[in-house]
Amino acid sequence: MANDVMFEGKERRMPKIEKCLAEYGIGSLEEARELCKSKGFDPYEIVKGVQPIAFENAGWAYTLGCAVAIKKGVKTAADAAEAIGIGLEAFCVPGSVAEQRNVGLGHGNLGAMLLRDETKCFAFLAGHESFAAAEGAIGIAKTANRARKEPLRIILNGLGKDAAYIISRINGFTYVKTDYDFFTGELKIVETKPFSDGERAAVKCYGANDVLEGVAIMKEEGVDVSITGNSTNPTRFQHLVAGTYKKWALENGKKYFSVASGGGTGR
Incomplete structure (x- = not known):
């Protein structure tokens, strides 16, 4: 078994990785990559491309x-996402919060949700100072709909209207300017401005002034699944929005799942 590739925390991760490799009859990580290449794609390069x-x-x-997905012989993109989660889980450090919360399996299941047509709208709940959410939205917009019958609606919902405008302009998203009435709870769409004509324009980017407006945006779009970025505003905006919207969803019979990217805390 070679496994000569180098990556962060290798000594702590290898026992679980080797167990996973053995379970699916794969000799090494190098062999796993060659197996994927033999099917016409290179996951390592795809990750670096995103x-x-x-x-x-x-x-x-x-x-x-x-490689696990190939060995399992899965036939659909959603099933492949779940299988990929097995590989991600194998890389979670033993005894870590990630392992305790099954972050690898959870993110595989999250990917599967986005590839199934039951999920209509996916939201990135972010502080809007983070461009990681924008990169994720671009990646999903480019690929997810290939496996779906109905296009997945993708939104960014974050703190700050100026930040939302800037991110939209830089990335070619559609900026949606809203006005929230704190007395009546009514949300009005003031302006919709696309910054491109391509697939990126399908991504809507909202900027909220506070938590209540953020929740109203979630209701407006009927968000089914969201992921919160653990940046500088989690306790000021995104986790509060997710929790408040979850409460509303439970009370109104709306199916909603939220995951926090860093901690993997599914609500």
């Missing part, structure tokens, strides 16, 4: 996950 500064272990975790 996020050039991604950690090495991310590239290899997805490589292992894709």
Whole structure:
């Protein structure tokens, strides 16, 4: 078994990785990558293409996950996403919060949700100072709809209207300016401004002044699944929006799932 590739925290991760490799009859991480290449794709390069500064272990975790999906003989994109989660889980450090919360499996299941037509709208809840959410939205907009019958609606919902406008302009998204009436709870769409004509324009970017407006935006779009970025505003905006919207969803029979990207805390 080679496994000569280098990545962060390798010594702590290898026992679980080797167990996963053995379970699916794969000799090494290098062999896993070659298996994927033989099917016409390279998960490692795909990861680096979406996020050039991604950690090495991310590239290899997805490589292992894709090899597992091939070995399992899955036939649909959603089932492949769930199988990829097995590879991600194998890379979670033993005893870590990520392992305790099954972050790898959880993110595989999250991907599967976005690939199934039951999910209509996916939201990135972010502080809007983070461009990681924008990169994620671009990646999903480019690929998810290939596996869906009905296009997935993608929105960014974050703190600050100026920030939302800037992110929309830089990335070619559609900026949606809203006005929230704190007395009546009514949300008005003031302006919709697309900054491109392509697939990126399908991504709507909202900027909220506070939590209540953020929740109103979630209701307006009928968000089914969201992911919150653990940036500088989690306790000021995104986690509060997710929790408040979850309460409303439960009270109104709306199915909604939220995951926090850093901690993997599914609500």
